[in-house]
Amino acid sequence: MDQGTLSERKKTTLRISLFVACYNDTLFPETGKSVVRLLERLGHQVEFPFEQTCCGQMHYNTGYQPEAMPLLRRFVEVFQDSDAVCIPSSSCVAMVRDHYVKMAEAAGDFALRRDVEVLLPRVFELTELLVDQLGVEDVGAYYPHRVTYHASCHSLRSLHLGNRPMRLLRKVRGIELVELEELEQCCGFGGTFAVKNGEVSAAMLADKLRCVTATRAEVVTAVDNSCLMHIFGGLHRQGAGIKAVHLAEILASTEEGAS
Amino acid sequence: MSVRVGEAARAPSFQKAAHTLLKDDQLRNNVRHATDVITHKRAGVVAEQHDWQQMRTTASAIKAHTLRYLDEYLAQFEATCTAAGGHVHWAADADEANRIIVELIQKHGGREVIKVKTMTSDEIGLNSVLEASGIHPHETDLADMIIQLGHDHPSHIVVPALHKNRRQVREIFMRAMGLKELGDKPEDLTEAARRYLREKFLKVKIGFSGANYLIAETGGVCVVESEGNARMCLTLPDVLITLAGIEKVIPTFGDLEVFLQLLPRSATGERMNPYNSLWTGVHTDEGPKEFHVVLLDNGRTRILADRESRETLHCIRCGACLNTCPVYRQTGGHAYGSIYAGPIGAILTPQLFDMEHSQSLPYASSLCGACYEVCPVKINIPEVLIHLRGRVVREQQSGASLEAIGMKAMARVFTSRRRFEAAQRLGRIGQWPFVSDGWIRHLPGMLGNWTAVRDLQPMPSQTFRNWWREREKENHDA
Numbered sequence: 001m002d003q004g005t006l007s008e009r010k011k012t013t014l015r016i017s018l019f020v021a022c023y024n025d026t027l028f029p030e031t032g033k034s035v036v037r038l039l040e041r042l043g044h045q046v047e048f049p050f051e052q053t054c055c056g057q058m059h060y061n062t063g064y065q066p067e068a069m070p071l072l073r074r075f076v077e078v079f080q081d082s083d084a085v086c087i088p089s090s091s092c093v094a095m096v097r098d099h100y101v102k103m104a105e106a107a108g109d110f111a112l113r114r115d116v117e118v119l120l121p122r123v124f125e126l127t128e129l130l131v132d133q134l135g136v137e138d139v140g141a142y143y144p145h146r147v148t149y150h151a152s153c154h155s156l157r158s159l160h161l162g163n164r165p166m167r168l169l170r171k172v173r174g175i176e177l178v179e180l181e182e183l184e185q186c187c188g189f190g191g192t193f194a195v196k197n198g199e200v201s202a203a204m205l206a207d208k209l210r211c212v213t214a215t216r217a218e219v220v221t222a223v224d225n226s227c228l229m230h231i232f233g234g235l236h237r238q239g240a241g242i243k244a245v246h247l248a249e250i251l252a253s254t255e256e257g258a259s
Numbered sequence: 260m261s262v263r264v265g266e267a268a269r270a271p272s273f274q275k276a277a278h279t280l281l282k283d284d285q286l287r288n289n290v291r292h293a294t295d296v297i298t299h300k301r302a303g304v305v306a307e308q309h310d311w312q313q314m315r316t317t318a319s320a321i322k323a324h325t326l327r328y329l330d331e332y333l334a335q336f337e338a339t340c341t342a343a344g345g346h347v348h349w350a351a352d353a354d355e356a357n358r359i360i361v362e363l364i365q366k367h368g369g370r371e372v373i374k375v376k377t378m379t380s381d382e383i384g385l386n387s388v389l390e391a392s393g394i395h396p397h398e399t400d401l402a403d404m405i406i407q408l409g410h411d412h413p414s415h416i417v418v419p420a421l422h423k424n425r426r427q428v429r430e431i432f433m434r435a436m437g438l439k440e441l442g443d444k445p446e447d448l449t450e451a452a453r454r455y456l457r458e459k460f461l462k463v464k465i466g467f468s469g470a471n472y473l474i475a476e477t478g479g480v481c482v483v484e485s486e487g488n489a490r491m492c493l494t495l496p497d498v499l500i501t502l503a504g505i506e507k508v509i510p511t512f513g514d515l516e517v518f519l520q521l522l523p524r525s526a527t528g529e530r531m532n533p534y535n536s537l538w539t540g541v542h543t544d545e546g547p548k549e550f551h552v553v554l555l556d557n558g559r560t561r562i563l564a565d566r567e568s569r570e571t572l573h574c575i576r577c578g579a580c581l582n583t584c585p586v587y588r589q590t591g592g593h594a595y596g597s598i599y600a601g602p603i604g605a606i607l608t609p610q611l612f613d614m615e616h617s618q619s620l621p622y623a624s625s626l627c628g629a630c631y632e633v634c635p636v637k638i639n640i641p642e643v644l645i646h647l648r649g650r651v652v653r654e655q656q657s658g659a660s661l662e663a664i665g666m667k668a669m670a671r672v673f674t675s676r677r678r679f680e681a682a683q684r685l686g687r688i689g690q691w692p693f694v695s696d697g698w699i700r701h702l703p704g705m706l707g708n709w710t711a712v713r714d715l716q717p718m719p720s721q722t723f724r725n726w727w728r729e730r731e732k733e734n735h736d737a
Contacts, residue, residue: 022673025723026683027716032723048727054673059666061626063648067670074674157628186585190625197623198708200277203589204625205712233713236698 014044016129017082019075021089021225022054028225034252035088035126038139041252046086049078057095060103062192069107072100076115084133085123088248090223093125094158125155126248127164127223137167142255144174148217149247150208150231152224153186165223165247172250178215182207189230205234212242219245270596272619277594286422290414290591293421294582300528301579301633308524318517319637322573325510326563332475332508333554339478343540345550353383356555360385360467360500361392363551367498369465371395374403375492376482377469378416378576379502379555381598382611396467397459399488401452408435414592414600417526417578422591456488466496466547470503471575472518473552476511479539480552483522483532490534499547504555506572518575521635525577558611567646571606573636580630580640586623595620602630606643609651618655621647662705680724687718 016039020032036046055075056068075096079085087093097120104113130136149169155161169177188194188204195201208231212220220235222228225246232244270276280286305311325332337347350356364372372389374380374396386396386407398407402420406413409431413419420428429443432451441451468489472481480501482489493499509518523529541550563569581587581601592600596617597608605624609617621644624630630640655663672678693699699715701707709715721729 020723022679026686027718029719029721029723029726033726036727048724050724051676053676053679056673059670061645061648062666063621063645063650063652064663064666064670065645065649067667070670070674153625153627153629157632184629186625186627186629188585188625190627193622193625195705195708197274197277197586198711199274199281200586200589200623201625202712203281204585229716230713233709233715236714237700237712 014134015083016044016046017079017085018046018048019052019055019079019085019087019092019123020048021087021092023229024089024225027229028246031088031225031246031248034246034248035086038248038252039086041254042134042136042139044134047082049082051078055092055095057092058191060095060099065103065106069103072103072116073112075100076112076119079123080115080119082122084129085119086126086129087123088126088223088246089225090125090152090155090159090161091226093123093128094154096120096123098158125159125161125223127161127168128159130168130251131164138171139168139251141172141251141253142174142257143172143250143253145218146176146178146216147219147221147250148178148180148212148215149183150180150187150212150220150222150227151183152222152227155223156184161223168247168251169221172253173255175250178217180215180220181211185211187227187230189227191226194230201230205230209234209238209240213238213240217242219243219250221245221247221250223247270617273594273596273623274619276596277590277623280590280594285424286591287589289422289424291588292424293415293418294588297418297528297578298582301525301582302528304524304528304530308520314517314521315635315637318521318575318635319570319573321509321514321517322636323570325508326506326569326572329505329508329563332510333505335475336473336478336508337554339476340473340480340540340552341478343478344542345478345540345552348551348553350553350555350557352557353555356383356502356553356557357385357388359553360502361388361394363498363500364389364394364465365392367465367549369394369463369498371397371459371463372465372467372500373397373399373459373463373492373496374467375399375469375489376471376484377467377502378413378598379469379504380467381413383502383555383557385502397456397463399456399459399492400484401449401486401488404452404456405431408432412593413598415578415581416576416592416599416601416603417581422593456491460488460491460495464497466492466499468493468499468501470501470507470552471522472515473503473508474510474512474515475508477539479512479537481515482536483519484534484536485527485529485532487534490536493536493538494546496547498549498551500551500553502553502555504557505559506574522575522577525575525579525633525635562610565610568606568610568643570638571603571610571643573638574603574607575636576603577635579633579635583629583633584624585627585629586625595623602640602644603638606638606640606647609647618651621645621651680722683718683722687720690717693717 024031039046054071056071060068100116104116187208188201228244235242340347348359389396398404405420405428415421425443429441433441470480471483523532562571580603584602587601595604597604599607605620609620624644626641628641672682694717699717702710
C-alpha cells in the first residue's frame with residue numbers, strides 16, 4: 001500500500017496474504033483454515049502464496065544464523081507485493097520484526113534491509129490485524145465452552161499484544177472465560193530448548209499445567225500453536241481431558257458451524 | 260592470558276547439573292520462595308516510580324557512553340584516586356590480580372583478611388589462592404559467611420545463600436561456631452553472626468572489598484549493602500584493598516543518582532540501600548591508612564570488542580534477571596557452574612571463558628524475554644544469548660554434530676517449495692511407526708526428551724497447503 005494505514009481503509013476489502021507458518025501448515029492446518037474462514041467472513045480476500053515455507057526462527061534462535069538468511073530472503077521475495085501479511089503465530093512475527101533488519105544489516109545487504117523495512121509495517125500477527133488494522137473486536141463468533149487463555153512470551157514481551165486477544169475473546173458468544181494464574185510465566189517450550197534442556201522444560205511445563213488444570217477449563221487457547229503443542233502434549237500425557245485450541249479456531253467458530 | 264571464572268572450568272554442563280538439582284525439592288522450594296518474595300517486592304517499588312522506563316534508558320545510555328570511552332574514564336579514575344591518596348593496580352587476568360593482592364597482604368604481614376561484597380574475588384578464585392599462601396579470608400557479608408562456613412557455593416549474585424532456609428543456616432552456624440544451642444528465628448541467627456563477626460572486625464587489620472561503582476570524576480568508590488557489615492569492613496582495618504572489574508567505572512558523582520535508585524529497587528525491592536558507603540582515597544584521622552584498588556580485566560576487554568554482546572558489561576549485578584527467570588527458578592544458581600548464575604551468568608560466563616568450558620550456558624534459556632523486561636540497564640539478554648549460540652555453533656562446525664547435519668538439511672528443505680512439500684509427505688509416512696491411538700508417545704534419540712513427559716500430535720492427513728489447493732480447484736471447477 002502506498003498511502004494511509006490499513007485502519008484508515010478498514011471498511012474496504014483488503015487482500016490479505018497469509019503466512020501460515022511451516023509448523024501450522026504441516027501440523028496444525030485447522031489454524032490456517034480458521035484464519036481463512038474468519039477473514040473471509042469479515043469480507044476480506046485471502047491469498048496463500050505457495051512459495052512460502054519458514055521464517056527461519058528455529059535456525060536463527062538455535063545459533064544457525066547463516067542458515068536463516070536464505071529464509072529471510074525468501075520471505076521478503078514472497079510477500080513484498082502484499083497489501084498485508086497475516087501470521088497466526090506471534091513468535092514468527094517476532095522473528096520477522098525483531099531480527100530481519102539486523103540480519104540484513106549483518107549480511108551487509110542494504111538493499112535487502114530497505115526491502116525488509118518497507119515490508120515490516122505490513123506484517124501483522126492475527127490479533128493485531130483484527131483489532132488494530134481491521135478495527136474489529138466482535139468477529140461474530142460462537143463458542144460455548146469454558147476457556148482459559150495462555151499469553152505466549154513473544155505475544156507479551158516482543159509484540160506487546162496486551163489485551164488484544166482477550167478483547168476478541170470477550171466478544172465471543174457463549175464463551176465462559178477463566179483467568180489463568182501466573183499468566184506471564186513461560187510454558188517451557190522455547191523451541192529447541194524443550195529438547196536440549198528437556199528436564200528443565202518439563203519442570204516449567206509442570207507448573208503451567210498445574211495452573212491450566214486449576215481453571216477447570218475445557219479448552220486452553222493462545223496465539224501460538226507452539227506453546228499449545230507443548231501444553232497439550234503435557235495435558236494429554238496426564239489425561240487431563242483439556243484440549244488446546246488456537247485462538248483463530250475459536251474466532252472462526254459460528255453457531256451455524258456448531259449446529 | 261588465563262581468564263578464570265572461579266570453579267567454572269570444572270563445572271558440568273548446565274543440563275547435567277540441572278538433572279541433579281531438579282531432584283532437590285528442598286532447594287527448589289527455597290529458591291522458589293525467595294525469588295517469589297523478591298520479585299513481588301521489586302514489582303511494588305518499581306510500579307511506584309513513574310519514570311522507571313526513562314531511568315532504565317538513561318542508565319543504559321550512561322553505561323554505553325562509559326564503555327565507549329572506557330580507556331579515558333579508567334585513566335581518569337586512576338589519576339583522581341591516586342591524587343586522593345589511593346593506589347591503583349592494573350590486572351590483566353585472574354593470576355595477575357591474585358598475585359597483586361597476595362603481595363599486598365604479605366607486605367603488611369597479614370595472616371587474615373576480612374572480606375565483603377566481592378563476587379569478583381570469586382571470579383578469580385581468590386580465596387583458594389589466599390589459603391594456599393597461608394592467609395585466611397573471613398567472609399563478612401552474612402550470606403557469604405553462610406556459604407563459607409557451610410563449604411558451599413553461592414547460588415545467586417545478590418543473595419548468595421538463597422538456596423538455604425533458616426533451619427539449614429542454623430545447622431551450619433551450630434557446626435561451624437561450635438554452638439550447643441541456637442534458635443532458628445532471624446534474630447537468633449543474626450545475633451550469632453554478629454558475635455562471630457564483631458570479633459573479626461575488631462581484630463583483623465586488612466580489609467578486602469568489591470565495588471559497585473568507581474567514580475572517574477572524584478576517584479571515589481561506592482559499595483551498597485543491607486547489613487552494615489561492609490561499612491565495618493571498609494572503615495575498621497588499617498589497610499583496605501578493593502577489587503573491581505574495569506566496567507564498574509562511571510563518569511561522574513552525579514551519575515550515582517540514577518544507579519542508586521535503580522539498583523536497590525531491582526535487587527532487593529528496597530527504595531534505597533540501608534548502607535551506601537562512599538570513600539575517596541585515605542584520610543588522616545579516620546578509616547584505613549592505606550587504600551588499594553585492583554582494576555581487573557580478565558576477559559572484559561574481549562567482551563567490549565564484540566559489538567553484538569558488549570552490552571553484557573552494562574550489568575550492575577542486581578540479580579533481577581535471576582529472580583524473574585523461569586529457568587533459574589527451577590534449578591537455582593548452582594546449575595550455571597559459575598559465580599555468575601541466571602540469565603546474566605548465561606551470557607557473562609561463556610564470554611569471560613571464551614566459550615571453552617561453557618557452551619551449554621547460552622542454551623539454558625527458553626528466550627522468554629522476562630530478563631530483558633526487568634533489567635535496569637536494558638541488557639537485551641535474549642539477543643546476546645542468540646548471538647552466543649551462533650558462536651557455539653560456529654565453533655562446533657569442525658566436528659559436524661547430528662544436530663548440525665539435521666539443521667542444515669532442514670534449512671535446505673525450507674529453501675525450496677518442492678523439497679518442503681516432499682518433506683511434509685515423507686514426515687507423514689515416516690511417523691506412522693510411532694503413532695498409536697492418534698498420538699505419538701515415544702520418540703528415539705534427542706526427541707525422546709520431548710516424549711519423556713509430553714505426547715505429540717502426529718501430522719494430520721492433509722497439510723494446510725493441500726487443503727488450499729483442493730479448495731482452489733473446487734472453486735475453479737464450480
